[in-house]
Amino acid sequence: MSAALALSPEVLAKYQPVIGLEVHVQLLTKTKAFCGCKNEYGGEPNTHVCPVCLGLPGALPVLNKQAVEYAVLAAKAIGCEIRETSIFSRKNYFYPDSPKGYQISQFDKPIAENGELIVPGFDAAGNAISKRIGITRLHMEEDAGKSLHDGFADSASRTYIDLNRCGTPLVEIVSEPDLRTADEVFEYLTKLKEILLYTGVSDCNMEEGSLRCDANVSVMLKSDWEARGTAAYGTKAEVKNVNSFRYIRAAVEYEIERQIGVIEDGGRVVQESRLWNNAEGRTYSMRSKEQAHDYRYFPEPDLPALVVGAEWQKNILSAMPELPEARRARLASEYGLSTQDAATLTTDRELGDFFQQAAALAKSPKRVAAILLSEITMRLRGGELVLGQSPVSLNGLVLAADLAEAGEISSKQLKQLLDSCFTESKDFAFIYDRDKPQQISDTSAIEAMIDEVIAANPAQVAQFKGGKRTVSAFFVGQVMKLSKGQANPALLNELVVKKLDA
Numbered sequence: 001m002s003a004a005l006a007l008s009p010e011v012l013a014k015y016q017p018v019i020g021l022e023v024h025v026q027l028l029t030k031t032k033a034f035c036g037c038k039n040e041y042g043g044e045p046n047t048h049v050c051p052v053c054l055g056l057p058g059a060l061p062v063l064n065k066q067a068v069e070y071a072v073l074a075a076k077a078i079g080c081e082i083r084e085t086s087i088f089s090r091k092n093y094f095y096p097d098s099p100k101g102y103q104i105s106q107f108d109k110p111i112a113e114n115g116e117l118i119v120p121g122f123d124a125a126g127n128a129i130s131k132r133i134g135i136t137r138l139h140m141e142e143d144a145g146k147s148l149h150d151g152f153a154d155s156a157s158r159t160y161i162d163l164n165r166c167g168t169p170l171v172e173i174v175s176e177p178d179l180r181t182a183d184e185v186f187e188y189l190t191k192l193k194e195i196l197l198y199t200g201v202s203d204c205n206m207e208e209g210s211l212r213c214d215a216n217v218s219v220m221l222k223s224d225w226e227a228r229g230t231a232a233y234g235t236k237a238e239v240k241n242v243n244s245f246r247y248i249r250a251a252v253e254y255e256i257e258r259q260i261g262v263i264e265d266g267g268r269v270v271q272e273s274r275l276w277n278n279a280e281g282r283t284y285s286m287r288s289k290e291q292a293h294d295y296r297y298f299p300e301p302d303l304p305a306l307v308v309g310a311e312w313q314k315n316i317l318s319a320m321p322e323l324p325e326a327r328r329a330r331l332a333s334e335y336g337l338s339t340q341d342a343a344t345l346t347t348d349r350e351l352g353d354f355f356q357q358a359a360a361l362a363k364s365p366k367r368v369a370a371i372l373l374s375e376i377t378m379r380l381r382g383g384e385l386v387l388g389q390s391p392v393s394l395n396g397l398v399l400a401a402d403l404a405e406a407g408e409i410s411s412k413q414l415k416q417l418l419d420s421c422f423t424e425s426k427d428f429a430f431i432y433d434r435d436k437p438q439q440i441s442d443t444s445a446i447e448a449m450i451d452e453v454i455a456a457n458p459a460q461v462a463q464f465k466g467g468k469r470t471v472s473a474f475f476v477g478q479v480m481k482l483s484k485g486q487a488n489p490a491l492l493n494e495l496v497v498k499k500l501d502a
Helices: 009-013 065-077 180-197 221-230 245-264 310-317 326-334 339-345 348-360 367-382 396-403 411-424 427-436 442-456 459-464 469-482 488-502
Strands: 015-026 088-092 100-108 112-122 129-142 146-150 158-162 170-174 211-221 237-242 273-279 284-287
Touching: 009 015, 009 245, 015 180, 065 112, 065 129, 065 158, 065 170, 065 180, 065 310, 065 459, 088 310, 112 180, 146 221, 146 245, 180 211, 180 245, 211 221, 211 245, 237 245, 237 284, 245 273, 245 488, 273 367, 310 326, 326 339, 326 348, 326 367, 339 367, 348 396, 367 396, 367 411, 396 411, 396 427, 396 488, 411 427, 442 469, 459 469, 459 488, 469 488
Parallel strands: 237 273
Antiparallel strands: 015 170, 015 211, 088 100, 112 129, 129 170, 146 158, 211 237, 273 284
């Protein structure tokens, strides 16, 4: 949570926040954007480099075809229009981690424009709505290297440069300033990441810098907003280098309150870049942007225009998977799943694929969903495992679902079997064949145990006869204990009430 600034709800309500996002996404290609160096996180510093990404004289860039295809795939997944002919430009600036002194990017003719994402939001009355967030553009560019700072506590502090990341292919996704709250920012980024992961164009690993977000935040009086609209946006500050969606939400919340506090105190918001300090829950000034940088864009002379014709686009888009929203609706309709279960199963493409494969083989897809969501994922989280590390295979999940659906094992037995699977790292079929728990479904055998429990507990029988019908649960529990958990639960509940009523 961001640091409190002690502004009253009445003061906050006077202002209209306006937020736009710039999201940088590293593409999951094997090689870099304009050379053959490995596109791989880590490695010994300055080992994944060559004359091209170092910008040495005479070295010429060659565009990575797969990077173009991934850019098109990502753009179409967020509803953008593909520009058939786009242009690469040189964006000139001088930082230590940019050895060329410029970045190859796209300027006035990006590869894609005019997309959108629909996110949950609230109207002025506080009612839940679906809100459209426009996407101005998606353009291609290369990443810079990294500056590594070795402390600043004494005069011996140093900064080191690692150029392994230099030249990594990126797409930058720029939203319209349509976001109004920190929660909308969180929802937008969550949905964008989900879509990008489904397409497979990036791993979106924020800890490794595969997905990075800058938030442009401004505020203005609502009275000005209502009178002049977008012609009166306030002065914006850019919050940079935040490494989780949760922290971005906190940073935006803080920055909105900070700017309102400045204005309320009679000050003026300064156009600048700011850094988020998570330990303190606040932003700090990084550098002034009172005047926009003059990047001196001009067309990259060493690269021809990029032409992505209709036939190539068609081939690229043949790899487009079913996207989360569509899959969510189909799973709910096709398998009769609840909206919540369908949503949970489709937050991750691998989880959705696993469910669909098991559902196609099992007698009850709903039973598969219930076991996968309530039993398997709970144990994965407890063991800090991912789905690919689960000891329960696809066939193991199907077997578990079919046995439970047929009433051959109780829910308690299922839990015990799955506990053994995860404790011993063995598949479900192995554990089941070894332990062979048997569920008692013989009516006479269960009735005999019920009679024994009733005879041993006359006080509880009297309570039931006196009108306290909930005491039947006591008898169910005692019979379960007597049967060592093997009595068929549904049959047992039915017979207990029947016996007590008699």
